[in-house]
Amino acid sequence: MSPDTLLQPSSAVTELPPGSVTPFDPATDFDPYVMATYGRYPIALERGEGCRVWDTAGREYLDFVAGIATCTLGHAHPVMVETVTRQIQTLHHVSNLYYVPAQGALAKWLIEHSCGDRAFFCNSGAEANEGAIKLARKYAHTVLNIENPVILTAHASFHGRTLATITATGQPKYQKGFSPLVPGFYYVPYNDIKALEQAIEELDSGDRQVAAILLEALQGEGGVRPGDRAYFQRIRQICDEKGILLICDEVQVGMGRSGHLWGYENLGIEPDIFTSAKGLGGGIPIGAMLCKSHCDIFQPGEHASTFGGNPFACAVALSVCQTIERDQLLTNVQERGEQLRAGLRAIVEKHPDAIAEVRGWGLINGLELKADSPLTSADVVKAAIAQGLLLVPAGPKVVRFVPPLIVSAAEIEQALKAVEMAF
Ligand SMILES: *Cc1c(COP(=O)(O)O)cnc(C)c1O
Numbered sequence: 393m394s395p396d397t398l399l400q401p402s403s404a405v406t407e408l409p410p411g412s413v414t415p416f417d418p419a420t421d422f423d424p425y426v427m428a429t430y431g432r433y434p435i436a437l438e439r440g441e442g443c444r445v446w447d448t449a450g451r452e453y454l455d456f457v458a459g460i461a462t463c464t465l466g467h468a469h470p471v472m473v474e475t476v477t478r479q480i481q482t483l484h485h486v487s488n489l490y491y492v493p494a495q496g497a498l499a500k501w502l503i504e505h506s507c508g509d510r511a512f513f514c515n516s517g518a519e520a521n522e523g524a525i526k527l528a529r530k531y532a533h534t535v536l537n538i539e540n541p542v543i544l545t546a547h548a549s550f551h552g553r554t555l556a557t558i559t560a561t562g563q564p565k566y567q568k569g570f571s572p573l574v575p576g577f578y579y580v581p582y583n584d585i586k587a588l589e590q591a592i593e594e595l596d597s598g599d600r601q602v603a604a605i606l607l608e609a610l611q612g613e614g615g616v617r618p619g620d621r622a623y624f625q626r627i628r629q630i631c632d633e634k635g636i637l638l639i640c641d642e643v644q645v646g647m648g649r650s651g652h653l654w655g656y657e658n659l660g661i662e663p664d665i666f667t668s669a670k671g672l673g674g675g676i677p678i679g680a681m682l683c684k685s686h687c688d689i690f691q692p693g694e695h696a697s698t699f700g701g702n703p704f705a706c707a708v709a710l711s712v713c714q715t716i717e718r719d720q721l722l723t724n725v726q727e728r729g730e731q732l733r734a735g736l737r738a739i740v741e742k743h744p745d746a747i748a749e750v751r752g753w754g755l756i757n758g759l760e761l762k763a764d765s766p767l768t769s770a771d772v773v774k775a776a777i778a779q780g781l782l783l784v785p786a787g788p789k790v791v792r793f794v795p796p797l798i799v800s801a802a803e804i805e806q807a808l809k810a811v812e813m814a815f
Contacts, residue, residue, distance in 0.1 A: 414438060414448040436448040441468045442467060442796070443466050454803060454806055454810065455782045456793050456807055458796045459670075461644050461670050461671060462673075463675040464648065464649075464671040465715055466796035466798050469674070469715070471712075474711075475708050475711040476704075478707075479703060479707040485699070495513060495701040501710055501713050506666070508666065509685040512681045512690070513706065514678075514680070514697040515678060518557045519679050520680055521557050521643070521667050522554055522557060525543060525606075528604035528606075528637050528687075529576070531687050531689060532601075532603035532604070536603060540576075540601065541602075542601065542602050542603060543602075543605070543639075544580055544606070545577055546580060547562040547579055547614075548563060548614030548787075551643075555570065560577055562614075563614065576600075578591060582614075583623050592630070604637040604638070605627055605637070607627070608641045608642075609658060610650065610752070610756060612792070614786065615790045616792055617751070619658075619659050621660060624659040625659070627661075637664040638664050639663055639666065642668050644670050646672075647671030647713075647716070648725055648797050649753075649756045650725075650753040651753055652722065664686070664687050665682070666681075667681050673712060674708065674712040678705040721797045724799075728755060728804050731804050732804050733750055736757065736808070748761060752793070755799065756794055758792050759790065769788055769791045772791045772814060772815075773791060776810055
């Protein structure tokens with residue numbers, strides 16, 4: 393393969409022309425072998441290009457899931473194809489026993505484009521949040537002299553599937569059956585400053601003390617709920633007064649999805665620690681935890697990840713970051729987001745019995761169904777699939793729209809038509 397052919401995603405990546413059929417039957421080719429941890433929709437995807445994917449039956453879909461807010465540049469983007477190919481041919485993994493220049497370059501880019509001063513790299517959102525939890529606990533013990541630290545998190549939050557992160561997640565359905573959970577967490581209702589102040593007062597007068605507050609700037613999984621500006625600004629004030637840490641989980645809303653590079657920018661605050669993953673590698677697994685210099689307190693040996701920060705993932709993530717900047721994708725995110733919300737609001741007006749509201753930032757938007765409507769988000773997702781549009785639920789009553797950040801005006805229009813047909 394010459395480097396020229398490598399730059400052509402449709403010829404280099406794809407052997408099957410659109411509309412071709414590959415034999416695949418879940419009953420014989422999948423279910424006997426793979427744990428049934430997911431409720432899957434009955435389609436098998438095998439190829440993608442831009443904002444489109446094709447299934448094994450040759451059907452084309454507009455992809456407004458993007459690997460769950462992950463495929464920042466869509467599928468088979470020429471920059472990713474080039475970087476992945478170059479890096480696998482050069483060096484893909486060596487461990488953190490040695491310096492990895494690509495890791496330094498990615499950290500430099502992220503720090504120059506955020507409020508963070510130092511970065512740690514891992515492989516997923518849950519792992520990034522685990523790092524943030526460990527860092528906050530160490531900060532509590534060594535800087536704040538708190539013996540029994542508590543991290544406040546919000547109801548309806550989502551922070552991952554490891555034991556510590558399902559505990560941090562304020563949704564009992566993710567914790568059920570997995571006790572004993574990890575101690576040191578306490579839950580408050582989101583966007584409710586009175587409840588938060590009360591929780592801090594109560595905890596601090598007992599034998600545990602609040603060391604950190606961990607929140608999403610916009611709750612993704614829990615129903616696409618944007619954070620309230622005044623709420624977050626007051627939290628920042630409280631954290632400054634008490635010297636405790638504000639941690640933002642930017643795993644879903646970060647990396648440009650909100651129309652700003654980081655979700656916290658929508659709220660006019662800066663966290664002490666924030667985490668990133670989903671969109672960071674454009675679909676290649678990578679996670680990151682960034683912190684301000686005052687909490688850069690891990691010593692060698694205190695935290696690690698074998699795969700974390702490998703040359704492959706870091707080079708790809710850097711190419712995604714540079715493409716967001718070079719192609720001015722944040723402007724596209726803002727404009728396409730406005731277009732999508734305006735179009736969805738017009739659909740709400742036609743179905744006032746079924747749909748309650750549309751909300752979101754940039755290209756993370758939710759359409760909430762009326763509580764008294766018999767429709768569920770899964771019903772709408774299934775109807776949309778039948779119209780050739782992929783969507784993902786965010787809870788039982790909210791349908792989430794998280795297309796690639798490169799989505800075009802024509803693709804937004806096509807998606808809106810499919811949503812209208814689905815209803
Ligand atoms: C998806 C998500 C996570 C977990 O990320 P994984 O890569 O699945 O571990 C954590 N926090 C938020 C806000 C998420 O949306």
